[in-house]
Amino acid sequence: xxxxxxxxxxxxxxxxxxxxxxxxxxxxxxxxxxxxxxxxxxxxxxxxxxxxxxxxxxxxxxxxxxxxxxxxxxxxxxxxxxxxxxxxxxxxxxxxxxxxxxxxxxxxxxxxxxxxxxxxxxxxxxxxxxxxxxxxxxxxxxxxxxxxxxxxxxxxxxxxxxxxxxxxxxxxxxxxxxxxxxxxxxxxxxxxxxxxxxxxxxxxxxxxxxxxxxxxxxxxxxxxxxxxxxxxxxxxxxxxxx
Numbered sequence: 001x002x003x004x005x006x007x008x009x010x011x012x013x014x015x016x017x018x019x020x021x022x023x024x025x026x027x028x029x030x031x032x033x034x035x036x037x038x039x040x041x042x043x044x045x046x047x048x049x050x051x052x053x054x055x056x057x058x059x060x061x062x063x064x065x066x067x068x069x070x071x072x073x074x075x076x077x078x079x080x081x082x083x084x085x086x087x088x089x090x091x092x093x094x095x096x097x098x099x100x101x102x103x104x105x106x107x108x109x110x111x112x113x114x115x116x117x118x119x120x121x122x123x124x125x126x127x128x129x130x131x132x133x134x135x136x137x138x139x140x141x142x143x144x145x146x147x148x149x150x151x152x153x154x155x156x157x158x159x160x161x162x163x164x165x166x167x168x169x170x171x172x173x174x175x176x177x178x179x180x181x182x183x184x185x186x187x188x189x190x191x192x193x194x195x196x197x198x199x200x201x202x203x204x205x206x207x208x209x210x211x212x213x214x215x216x217x218x219x220x221x222x223x224x225x226x227x228x229x230x231x232x233x234x235x236x237x238x239x240x241x242x
Contacts, residue, residue, distance in 0.1 A: 098190025
């Protein structure tokens with residue numbers, strides 16, 4: 001983790017794929033816990049002038065009449081080219097999709113919108129799932145720093161979306177951003193403890209976060225923004241007394 005200057009209008013917070021439902025029941029449960037904590041952070045950051053970008057991929061049709069969606073669509077086009085986006089070498093095996101449930105859940109695309117616990121400010125926020133629109137917003141709003149949160153750290157957060165960390169870091173390397181951060185307590189992984197390296201789910205998440213911190217970008221905690229204690233999933237019993 002690193003120190004950072006207080007949240008202000010130079011920041012954008014990207015909420016990655018915090019959907020209303022996931023094909024994996026365990027993932028859906030954890031997102032249900034995560035979403036209220038995310039909403040607390042963005043409420044604070046919005047009040048400080050930060051841009052909140054809701055990025056629930058594949059659900060833009062739901063937001064077609066949304067003011068926040070229109071904010072993204074109407075931002076003037078800015079050329080975005082010449083980026084050198086690199087691949088990843090993950091410390092966990094997620095090749096089976098990462099479902100940690102027994103029995104395994106059937107994969108699909110049940111999501112329709114962002115989780116209802118996250119409030120969208122139709123006037124101030126933006127809704128988008130493409131890096132071009134997001135970059136247009138960065139230029140329009142003079143964004144220099146980006147904080148990423150949501151799911152899943154080993155997939156959409158890091159490298160499988162156009163606006164993933166590997167692309168944002170490429171933008172930083174090209175001089176289009178000053179810094180990119182992962183909000184490390186407000187994320188999760190798709191990792192099955194039965195797959196390599198055969199650790200529990202939350203240790204698997206920690207391994208991915210450590211990899212991101214070492215190879216990609218700094219990480220920070222929600223408590224550094226809003227105070228209090230970092231977020232923790234209820235099923236994460238590691239280090240509990242007794």
